[in-house]
Amino acid sequence: MNFAPKPDWQPLTSGTGQSNGGVWLTAEGWVVKRLVPGVPDPRHHAYWERQALVAESGIVARTPGLCSPKYQRVMRDADGITLLSEYVESAPIDATNLALALARFAKAPLEEPPWGARDVLRNRLQTVEARGGWTSLPELEELEEPLRQALGALWVRRSAALDELDALPRTPAHGDVHPLNLRGRRGHHVIAFDWEQFGFAPAGFDLGYLAIAVALPLDEELFDDLLLAADADSAARRGAVLTAALTAASRAAWSLDQPSPGDHVDRLVALTPLITEAVG
Structure with missing residues (x-):
């Protein structure tokens, strides 16, 4: 099934990553991020699947100092990967x-x-x-x-x-x-x-x-x-x-x-x- 954002999703920052296919906020308060195929080398800095692997592994979910948002789902299809994560309010940090x-x-x-x-x-x-x-x-x-x-x-x-x-x-x-x-x-x-x-x-x-x-x-x-x-x-x-x-x-x-x-x-x-x- 082809991926397509729903009409009631609010576009968020598009980001600059080479594999970034868009970011949206759903009516239910989840953040949807679409990854599109790109660099295939797992050691290259722009490896296209890395964000999905971070989410699936939970490797930085509870790390000290810096951690990832909470991920709800990682969905893979023939054309890319869709990440569903919590929405996080911005907080000023010096x-x-x-x-x-x-x-x-x-x-x-x-x-x-x-x-x-x-x-x-x-x-x-x-x-x-x-x-x-x-x-x-x-x-x-x-x-x-x-x-x-x-x-x-x-x-x-x-x-x-x-x-x-x-x-x-x-x-x-x-x-x-x-x-x-x-x-x-x-x-x-x-x-x-x-x-x-x-x-x-x-x-x-x-x-x-x-x-x-x-x-x-x-x-x-x-x-x-x-x-x-x-x-x-x-x-x-x-x-x-x-x-x-x-x-x-x-x-x-x-x-x-x-x-x-x-x-x-x-x-x-x-x-x-x-x-x-x-x-x-």
């Missing part, structure tokens, strides 16, 4: 508490599933290389000289940076951290959505993404608090710095050729101290 939640989640005693995302940054940098790299970034007039030099050095040393990340402890990671995906509360835990890129990643991976999304200062004082409150590994700070630097530069380089580039270059400028630290 950046520090989000960081604490991520640090606690990274310490969750999980076993890595065979369908978890791997080598996300390495795969994305390969895409950046195929597009010509960051060669155009240091030429931007709005960038100060220290940032230009740091970007040039980071590109030259990108393989060493990836190797350093690979040597860090691997921890559970949501994989797509930004405020739209971290907007619910269940007691002291944050309810996260869109688990398409869930997997095990270098320590600090999610914190690096958060630093880009909400201008989280990755200073020593914050990390002292995180390490104390979440019993986190000190390697998380280095992993967060490298993840944020590589990701922010990649996004800024990508945006230069887009008709609507957004604020990626501005975010890169704001992260100048972090980029400099990454290559230091």
Whole structure:
């Protein structure tokens, strides 16, 4: 039977995942999400079935710090997968508490599933290389000289940076951290959505993404608090710095050729101290 949303379903955010076929709120108060076939590699960051496997396995249903919404049903058909989950009211959560939640989640005693995302940054940098790299970034007039030099050095040393990340402890990671995906509360835990890129990643991976999304200062004082409150590994700070630097530069380089580039270059400028630290 072909899938089709019912007339009384209210469309919600469409999301940006490659396998996202739409999200709706039913009259009964359930959220319906449609997944359409896409990337077939279970280790690729955009593996199309991963969100359904997260729901079916319950792997992050009760994890500390960060957890999934409650799923009611997972329905598979010849054309895709339909997820039915609880509706979660948005709750404002400040950046520090989000960081604490991520640090606690990274310490969750999980076993890595065979369908978890791997080598996300390495795969994305390969895409950046195929597009010509960051060669155009240091030429931007709005960038100060220290940032230009740091970007040039980071590109030259990108393989060493990836190797350093690979040597860090691997921890559970949501994989797509930004405020739209971290907007619910269940007691002291944050309810996260869109688990398409869930997997095990270098320590600090999610914190690096958060630093880009909400201008989280990755200073020593914050990390002292995180390490104390979440019993986190000190390697998380280095992993967060490298993840944020590589990701922010990649996004800024990508945006230069887009008709609507957004604020990626501005975010890169704001992260100048972090980029400099990454290559230091």
